[in-house]
Amino acid sequence: MRSLMKRKPSALILVFVIILYSFALLSGCGQKAEKKPSVTEEKKDGGEHLSRSANPARASGSVGVPPIGSMYHGVYTGGKTGEESDMTASDVSSYEKAAGKRVAWVYFSNNWYRSRVFPLETATWIRARGSIPFIRLMLMSGPDRPTPEPTFTLDRIIRGDFDTDLKAWAESARDFGTPLLVEYGTEVNGEWFPWNGKWNGGGATKGYGDPDEPDGPERFRDAYRHIIELMRSTGASNVTWAFHANGDDQPGESWNRLEEYYPGSQWIDWIGVSAYGAQTPMDDNSDSFRSIMDSAYPRLTSLSPFKPIFVFEFGVTSGNPHVDQAQWAESALRDLTALRWPRVAGFSWWNEKWENDDDPAHNTDMRVQENPELADAFDRLVGSKRIVLGRPVPVQPTTD
Numbered sequence: 001m002r003s004l005m006k007r008k009p010s011a012l013i014l015v016f017v018i019i020l021y022s023f024a025l026l027s028g029c030g031q032k033a034e035k036k037p038s039v040t041e042e043k044k045d046g047g048e049h050l051s052r053s054a055n056p057a058r059a060s061g062s063v064g065v066p067p068i069g070s071m072y073h074g075v076y077t078g079g080k081t082g083e084e085s086d087m088t089a090s091d092v093s094s095y096e097k098a099a100g101k102r103v104a105w106v107y108f109s110n111n112w113y114r115s116r117v118f119p120l121e122t123a124t125w126i127r128a129r130g131s132i133p134f135i136r137l138m139l140m141s142g143p144d145r146p147t148p149e150p151t152f153t154l155d156r157i158i159r160g161d162f163d164t165d166l167k168a169w170a171e172s173a174r175d176f177g178t179p180l181l182v183e184y185g186t187e188v189n190g191e192w193f194p195w196n197g198k199w200n201g202g203g204a205t206k207g208y209g210d211p212d213e214p215d216g217p218e219r220f221r222d223a224y225r226h227i228i229e230l231m232r233s234t235g236a237s238n239v240t241w242a243f244h245a246n247g248d249d250q251p252g253e254s255w256n257r258l259e260e261y262y263p264g265s266q267w268i269d270w271i272g273v274s275a276y277g278a279q280t281p282m283d284d285n286s287d288s289f290r291s292i293m294d295s296a297y298p299r300l301t302s303l304s305p306f307k308p309i310f311v312f313e314f315g316v317t318s319g320n321p322h323v324d325q326a327q328w329a330e331s332a333l334r335d336l337t338a339l340r341w342p343r344v345a346g347f348s349w350w351n352e353k354w355e356n357d358d359d360p361a362h363n364t365d366m367r368v369q370e371n372p373e374l375a376d377a378f379d380r381l382v383g384s385k386r387i388v389l390g391r392p393v394p395v396q397p398t399t400d
Contacts, residue, residue, distance in 0.1 A: 062269065063105075063132055063179045063240045064393030065308045065345055071336065072346030073388045074105035074134065076313065078367065082354050083143055084109035084136070089125050095351050098369035100383020102390030105132040105181055107312070107348055112139045112152060116165040118172035127178055132392050134181040134348075137227070140194060149194035157223040163230060170231035173239055179392065183242035183312075184224050187274050189258040190246040195220055196256070203255030214255035224263045243268045244312050245300070247275040247292040258299060265304045272309070273300060277316030277328050280356050280364050286323035289314060289332035290340070297341045308345040311336070315350035315366040318374075325366075326373035333381035337388065346389075349378075 066072055077095050079086035085108055096102055106126045110119045123133035139152035139162070156162065173180055184195075191198045197216020201207050208215040209222070228241055245258035262268070273296050278286035293311075300309050314332060318325040329349075336347055353365045368375050382388050 062238065062395055063181055064395040066389055066393055068342075069339065070387045070389055071344060072104040072310070072392070073099075073101055073382055073390050074107060074131075074346060074348030075099075075103045076107040076348060076350050076352065078352030078354075082352075083111055083114075085111050085114065085119070085122070087122075089129060092126075092129065092131075094369050095349075095367075096390075098375040098378065099349075100379035101388060102129075103131050103348075104346065104389055104392045105134040105348065107134040107136070109136040109138045111143070112137075113142050116162075116169065118169045118176070120172060120176070123176060123180070127176075130391060132179055132181055135183075136186050137182055137184040138186070139184065145194065146192045146196075146199075147194065148199045152194075154195060154200050154219040154223040158219065158226055160226070166227060166230050167234060170234040170236045170239075173231070174234055174236035176238065178238060179395075180239050181242060181270070182239050183244045183272075184227055185220060185261070186244050187246040188220060188244065188261045189249045189256055191250050191256075195223070197260070198251065198256070203253060214260060217255065217260035220261050221263045225267050228263070228267045240269045241267060242270045242272055242310075242312070243303075244272045244274070245296070247273055247296045258296075259303065262303045265307060268304075268307065270310055271300050271303055271307050272312035274313040275311055275332075276314060276350075278320040278323050279315075279317055281317060281319035281321075281362055282356070283317075283320055284322070286316060286320060286328070289328065290335055293335070293341055293344075297344075301343055309341070309343045310345055311347035313350050314347060315352075317364045317366055318371055319361065319363075319365065325371060326377050329374055330377040330381065333377060337381055337385050 075092065075095050076084070077087045077091040079088075079091065087106070087108055092103065092106055106129075108119075108122060119133075119135065123135070126133040139149075139157065141149060141151040152162065173182070185193075187193060188195055190196060197203070197214060197220065199216075200219045201215030203214045203216065205211050205214060209218045224243075231239060243262055245261070249256045249258060262271075273293075275289055275292040275296065276287075277289065297309070316323060316325050316328045335341075336344060349366070349368065351367050353363065353367050353370070356362045356364060365371075368378050
């Protein structure tokens, strides 16, 4: 807000100024996306950040947040091709049987190198099972990575080159009629995806936007804001928007910190993270889930004093000599269900198996149904835990 004139205005001018000022407040003129909560917001939130309200302005038709002391159970169940888009209802059922509980959401990718159309078929069967479709909006030209993106660049998204496709996608999402979870920029602070700052200007500050901001993260923020604003303009209020960071910054440069990528709480509804142990039998170490989350959690909560936090992806492979899969998962689930990180409101296991080379001994296998000890840990700490919810909490649409 611009400062008022120092000289005393006339009564008529004063009335006019008051009217203009009131209009500016109502319209949100001059708002800037938050990076860190203000001291006032911290105090209103009670210090420990236990508030889990979704953005009140966007509650209509969105996914409800679990009450404090409970959390959602979701899953990515794998598929046949490894492109994260071709799972089936039987894949979900097989995982649920092993874990001992239904899932509140099913996570999958909408790969734009396959189709730019809203994934209606997959979303429909997920909804029919009583779960929320959680869609990773993957604007990429192919499955190979890391590589610079030749088509769906952040600059082109910002410029509006894909607005027609994005608007049609949003209209289909709106017409789907029931809640959806959607994210763009999966694990944005990881260099393996083309929306990471490494491929979009990195830490340079003179090539785009604010000369005091690193260009790579600034481009991402603007691209994601553009996507959300465009889709909201279609009336797709049933979409809950997620920001998804990796547990650590790769590369570990100051400009690539996850905090740099956060679009702001007027755009984002949920904040999430990936936290993995060894992902192949050949990995020479395996971080514990606790160590990853103890490091990432305070950074995630600093983004907003009231947005709910989720573990969107976690997992560890079997067959690695440095870690016992079942023990790693049991420790993770014990900490989650003991509310070690109080604002964590849900989690989803990455339940996939894939080949890494021609040696079957090198295959990654995170599937709960293929390790009886792992399945037992899930059954005791997910299936038998009342605080772990296998169905979404409904939110009643508002009339405003």
